[in-house]
Amino acid sequence: MISRNVYPQTRPGKWSIGLLLAVFLLLIVATVSTQSAQPFNTGTLFDNTWAAAASMTAFAAAIGAFFVGLYTTLRNQERAASVFFTVLLGGLVVLFVLFQLFA
Template identity: 70%
Template sequence: MLSRNVYPQTRPGKWSVLLLLAVFSLLIVFALIVQSGQPFNLDTLFDNGWAAVVSILAIAAAFGAFIVGLYTIFRNHERSAAVFFTVSIGGLVALFVLMQLFL
């Protein structure tokens, strides 16, 4: 039977999971900012400064979680399910951003 930890054991693994939790909390803050009753005549995301800052921070945190997660998997041999989940979500965000930029 395969024995695998659910929670990370190394410090970078814990940082990776915390960054992913920061992504989800920033997305909740982003949704609250958008639904806060501001006028809806905004053409782009950057017309609403607070929403733009929070969304860019969420994307940066997702990239950070992906990079730190890969580091801790390959360098520290972390094998926890939470770190693999973090790397997969961060990789999907990175793929989405790259596809938006280049396609």
């Protein structure tokens, strides 16, 4: 039986879940567009414009999901497990970006 605490009850909580789903969909689009460009022998991600745009948008959506999830957890006292999962995954993406910038 699914508890009431799995799904978010507030609008920002639902937005954070939607942004996390958008991250996964954009990463699938980036992967498919990279695989379809295989005969053209692209060396880096930025050689394929569609894959680069989808990947950068996925990073932006993950960072947005983190901040929206953190906001709704702290401000609206959202206690849904899915929002905590969103904050966890978004936080990992934020740490990855920070380590890439400052390492």
